[in-house]
Amino acid sequence: MGPPGKAVLVTGGAGFIGTHTVVQLLKDGFRVSIIDNLDNSVPEAVDRVRQLVGPELSENLEFHLGDLRNKQDLEDLFSQTDFDAVIHFAGLKAVGESVANPRRYFDNNLIGTINLYEIMAKYNCKKMVFSSSATVYGQPEKIPCVEDFQLMAMNPYGRTKLFLEEIARDIQKAEPEWRIILLRYFNPVGAHESGRIGEDPKGIPNNLMPYIQQVAVGRLPELNVYGHDYPTRDGSAIRDYIHVMDLADGHIAALRKLFTTEDIGCTAYNLGTGCGTSVLEMVAAFEKASGKKIPIKLCPRRPGDATEVFASTEKAENELGWKAKYGVEEMCRDQWNWASNNPWGYQPEP
Numbered sequence: 001m002g003p004p005g006k007a008v009l010v011t012g013g014a015g016f017i018g019t020h021t022v023v024q025l026l027k028d029g030f031r032v033s034i035i036d037n038l039d040n041s042v043p044e045a046v047d048r049v050r051q052l053v054g055p056e057l058s059e060n061l062e063f064h065l066g067d068l069r070n071k072q073d074l075e076d077l078f079s080q081t082d083f084d085a086v087i088h089f090a091g092l093k094a095v096g097e098s099v100a101n102p103r104r105y106f107d108n109n110l111i112g113t114i115n116l117y118e119i120m121a122k123y124n125c126k127k128m129v130f131s132s133s134a135t136v137y138g139q140p141e142k143i144p145c146v147e148d149f150q151l152m153a154m155n156p157y158g159r160t161k162l163f164l165e166e167i168a169r170d171i172q173k174a175e176p177e178w179r180i181i182l183l184r185y186f187n188p189v190g191a192h193e194s195g196r197i198g199e200d201p202k203g204i205p206n207n208l209m210p211y212i213q214q215v216a217v218g219r220l221p222e223l224n225v226y227g228h229d230y231p232t233r234d235g236s237a238i239r240d241y242i243h244v245m246d247l248a249d250g251h252i253a254a255l256r257k258l259f260t261t262e263d264i265g266c267t268a269y270n271l272g273t274g275c276g277t278s279v280l281e282m283v284a285a286f287e288k289a290s291g292k293k294i295p296i297k298l299c300p301r302r303p304g305d306a307t308e309v310f311a312s313t314e315k316a317e318n319e320l321g322w323k324a325k326y327g328v329e330e331m332c333r334d335q336w337n338w339a340s341n342n343p344w345g346y347q348p349e350p
Helices: 016-027 043-058 071-080 095-100 102-122 156-174 208-216 244-260 279-290 314-320 328-341
Strands: 007-011 031-036 061-065 085-088 127-133 179-185 187-189 223-226 241-243 266-271 296-299
Touching (some): 007 016, 016 043, 031 071, 043 061, 085 244, 095 102, 095 156, 102 156, 156 266, 187 208, 187 244, 208 279, 208 328, 223 279, 244 266, 266 314
Parallel strands (some): 007 085, 085 127
């Protein structure tokens, strides 16, 4: 069980990774408050979380519609509840959109987070688990990616994650009582085994799995595969896909570390499986799980896409006692279970 009754604020808690993490937090005995502006999520997702954990644990969950860019929203929250820690998911995450509209990304991701730090400091809540990203490794010189690699980002989205890591390090250096864990996610996929919650992006998906899923249920005609001439085993790019439930458990492990380790400072951990899977291998695994043929269209590489990225997972294993349990088969099985039960995501069919 978690520390009895510790109160955690989860920003962006109605989103894909947020909802799955909130389920695990509630099951672990935490009290959870979500703040979300529903920019890329829906209230229905939070209702589903309540249904999953049942009426008793639901009493430990509060939802607040609010925006980190509005300090008053944060002020209202922190003046009502004495938070022990914050898990900070809130942010925009589409690489392509960030290239076209960098100001929107700086406004959301940077200003929102800076406001959050200010209010946390004011109310003396100085423990944070932050959603960072493998994008901070850029086009890595060698793989697997190790946490102490030199960081660089290839696009405005990745740069917001990199800037926010730097800000975290600066704040912790200036005020040593802060404890901050930066979690660098690789490629989160899959869904809760119940098939009740999952990823439901608004508009055309930016990530491989929701795209495959929408092709499988007939919402999109074919899958665009960007790059088929990479120097990899089948010509498609290689990534480290991680099951969202493994990711959720990684956040619980990080939270425990914050509560038990006084001198953690500001530390980064990769959350990945340590295995690379190519785009075409992922398509084949999803076809097998779903029994559906996924028509593909081979397209040119996208600028700024790396050839091969996967995680070194040793640091998280050694220091957080966390390791991914699920493989590609389970990721596809759970993704398809969510997709086939919810072909239009959280919306009823249009």
